Amino acid sequence: MRMTVAYDGRNYAGWQRQSKATTVQSVIEDALGAIDSGPVRVFASGRTDAGVHAMGQVVHLDLARELDPAALLRALNSVLPPEIRIMKTAMVPGEFDARKHAVSKEYRYFIWNDAVLPPHLHARRAHLPVLLDEARMQAAASSLVGRHDFASFTANANRPTRDTSRLLSRLDVRRRGREITIIAAGEGFLYKMVRSLTGFLIKVGEGAESPASAREVLAGRRRTGRVPTAPPEGLYLWKVRYTP
Amino acid sequence: MRMTVAYDGRNYAGWQRQSKATTVQSVIEDALGAIDSGPVRVFASGRTDAGVHAMGQVVHLDLARELDPAALLRALNSVLPPEIRIMKTAMVPGEFDARKHAVSKEYRYFIWNDAVLPPHLHARRAHLPVLLDEARMQAAASSLVGRHDFASFTANANRPTRDTSRLLSRLDVRRRGREITIIAAGEGFLYKMVRSLTGFLIKVGEGAESPASAREVLAGRRRTGRVPTAPPEGLYLWKVRYTP
Numbered sequence: 428m429r430m431t432v433a434y435d436g437r438n439y440a441g442w443q444r445q446s447k448a449t450t451v452q453s454v455i456e457d458a459l460g461a462i463d464s465g466p467v468r469v470f471a472s473g474r475t476d477a478g479v480h481a482m483g484q485v486v487h488l489d490l491a492r493e494l495d496p497a498a499l500l501r502a503l504n505s506v507l508p509p510e511i512r513i514m515k516t517a518m519v520p521g522e523f524d525a526r527k528h529a530v531s532k533e534y535r536y537f538i539w540n541d542a543v544l545p546p547h548l549h550a551r552r553a554h555l556p557v558l559l560d561e562a563r564m565q566a567a568a569s570s571l572v573g574r575h576d577f578a579s580f581t582a583n584a585n586r587p588t589r590d591t592s593r594l595l596s597r598l599d600v601r602r603r604g605r606e607i608t609i610i611a612a613g614e615g616f617l618y619k620m621v622r623s624l625t626g627f628l629i630k631v632g633e634g635a636e637s638p639a640s641a642r643e644v645l646a647g648r649r650r651t652g653r654v655p656t657a658p659p660e661g662l663y664l665w666k667v668r669y670t671p
Numbered sequence: 672m673r674m675t676v677a678y679d680g681r682n683y684a685g686w687q688r689q690s691k692a693t694t695v696q697s698v699i700e701d702a703l704g705a706i707d708s709g710p711v712r713v714f715a716s717g718r719t720d721a722g723v724h725a726m727g728q729v730v731h732l733d734l735a736r737e738l739d740p741a742a743l744l745r746a747l748n749s750v751l752p753p754e755i756r757i758m759k760t761a762m763v764p765g766e767f768d769a770r771k772h773a774v775s776k777e778y779r780y781f782i783w784n785d786a787v788l789p790p791h792l793h794a795r796r797a798h799l800p801v802l803l804d805e806a807r808m809q810a811a812a813s814s815l816v817g818r819h820d821f822a823s824f825t826a827n828a829n830r831p832t833r834d835t836s837r838l839l840s841r842l843d844v845r846r847r848g849r850e851i852t853i854i855a856a857g858e859g860f861l862y863k864m865v866r867s868l869t870g871f872l873i874k875v876g877e878g879a880e881s882p883a884s885a886r887e888v889l890a891g892r893r894r895t896g897r898v899p900t901a902p903p904e905g906l907y908l909w910k911v912r913y914t915p
Contacts, residue, residue: 435790480791500787509793543744546679547724549753551791 428499429523430469431515432484437550437660438510441477442484451475451511455486458506462499464491472525472532472667476619478659480551482535483514483666487525525667531596533612533666534621536657538629541605552606553625553661559632561602566638567631568598568609571624571645578648580624581617582656591617591648600628607632610665619656626655672743673767674713675759676728681794681904682754685721686728695719695755699730702750706743707734716769716776716911720863722903724795726779727758727910731769769911775840777856777910778865780901782873785849796850797869797905803876805846810882811875812842812853815868815889822892824868825861826900835861835892844872851876854909863900870899 432455440448444456452469459467469486494502496516503513539545539552540559548554578591597612609628611621627644630636636644636653644653676699684692688700696713703711713730738746740760747757783789783796784803792798822835841856853872855865871888874880880888880897888897 433790435793482789504787509788510790512787512790514787514789543748543756543758544753545726545758546677546754546756547795549679 428488428490428496429517429519429525430486430488430499430503430513432481432486433512433514434481434484435510435551436475436478436480439477441479442471442474442481451481451484454507454511455503458503459488459490461506462492462494462502467491470525472529473616473664475662475664476659478550479662479664480660481664484664485525485529485667485669487519487523489521528669529615529667530670531612531614531668532616532664533597533610533668534616535663535665536609536611536621536625536661537663538607538609538661539605540602540607550660553658555629557633559607559629560634561600561607561632563634563638564600564607564609564628564632567628567636567641568600568624570638570641571595572598575645576648577617577620577645579644579650580620580627580654581650582619582623583617583650593617593620598624622657622659622662623650623654625657625661627653629657630655672732672734672740673761673763673769674730674732674743674747674757676725676730677756677758678725678728679754679795680719680722680724683721685723686715686718686725695725695728698751698755699747702747703732703734705750706738706746707736709735711735714769716773717860717908719906719908720903722794723906723908724904725908728908729769729773729911729913731763731767733765772913773859773911774914775856775858775912776860776908777841777854777912778860779907779909780853780855780865780869780905781907782851782853782905783849784846784851794904797902799873801877803851803873804878805844805851805876807878807882808844808851808853808872808876811872811880811885812844812868814882814885815839816842819889820892821861821864821889823888823894824864824871824898825894826863826867827861827894837861837864842868866901866903866906867894867898869901869905871897873901874899 444453469488472485500516537552544554574594595613599610688696713732716729744760781796788798818838839857843854845852
């Protein structure tokens with residue numbers, strides 16, 4: 428079975444099951460355990476960090492019970508908290524793997540760029556009162572698109588060195604009134620890569636870095652203090668794409 | 672001083688101060704007490720019920736301290752919880768009264784009309800999975816516009832009889848994808864009037880009542896079981912208008 432999951436990440440310690448904290452994975456697996464006969468594991472397209480949201484996380488799972496997709500969706504949503512919703516369910520061949528078979532992922536990062544953050548956007552937008560120049564941000568963003576070594580835009584300090592080359596197929600900056608949206612798509616992303624790219628684009632939008640400096644930082648292939656990590660509450664795992 | 676206030680009403684027992692429950696008014700007055708020298712009362716354009724939201728509630732108040740509007744906005748937002756935000760502050764003549772001088776009010780009621788309510792809309796939309804016919808709803812709504820006795824569309828059981836005539840200047844039903852918005856504007860509204868109008872319009876949208884029956888219920892001038900009260904989480908006090 429394949430499921431598309433949306434969640435408000437504000438009260439969760441991220442996607443992945445942990446022994447001492449409530450995570451989205453553990454809440455879904457516990458709910459499935461109450462529906463199926465015995466424990467069920469769900470396998471996601473990837474993790475999300477504490478406070479990060481999802482509109483289209485994709486998971487796969489195997490059930491012992493025979494349950495059609497519509498019945499599973501209803502049963503799960505009736506026991507899950509309203510902050511986690513199963514948006515879609517579908518039968519897939521047994522070999523379908525949500526992580527391995529993903530061909531691309533899209534993240535969106537939302538910034539509320541005004542003096543006051545309206546109450547209904549609390550924990551759902553990054554709040555930046557200082558006016559950002561989205562044209563400068565777009566110029567920097569465009570220069571980062573393509574296959575590059577993104578070591579400068581990841582937070583891998585405690586992890587073993589690995590291949591930090593990724594294809595970033597899209598990095599767009601849009602403004603609609605007081606809201607700025609950054610759209611990042613690619614075949615895969617490094618740890619905290621979207622928040623690192625966003626953190627640097629914000630510095631460009633504030634005027635603290637030039638658009639041209641993006642390529643310079645990229646070429647350094649080493650994370651430095653020039654690249655801050657943008658806060659988690661603005662980030663949404665938006666969509667995961669698979670070959671039909 | 673005049674302030675425009677927005678709030679997410681989900682965790683509050685409505686606007687008006689109560690002895691045993693947390694209300695929006697009490698939280699704002701307590702915050703002002705910490706800023707000004709001594710207790711401050713705020714006077715709103717009107718009350719909102721438990722769970723009801725506001726984008727543009729308007730209040731007036733008098734401060735003992737001399738504080739300019741911009742400083743007051745910053746100081747208050749720094750102590751208020753993120754679910755309550757001061758969106759605007761302005762100096763007004765001492766005789767300005769947020770309730771008495773309001774010339775019209777606009778409420779919006781939001782319905783998510785799809786099988787699953789996305790997590791970020793929890794407690795912020797009424798959720799109705801059954802497909803509503805918004806053209807039928809608009810036909811019923813249009814027939815209610817004007818000055819009428821709205822006794823059939825209020826919940827006044829425990830209150831003394833008073834004048835239940837009101838001018839409803841606008842009642843519109845819009846659909847945008849899976850979201851239906853009901854816009855109600857008028858010089859003033861009876862207790863639970865917008866939620867009662869909405870409750871009846873939903874029945875029309877479901878096919879349980881005909882569009883023509885709206886006038887019949889109105890003419891009855893008595894609240895009956897034909898008019899349910901729509902849930903609070905869909906309702907927003909959107910805007911209060913004053914003569915310039």
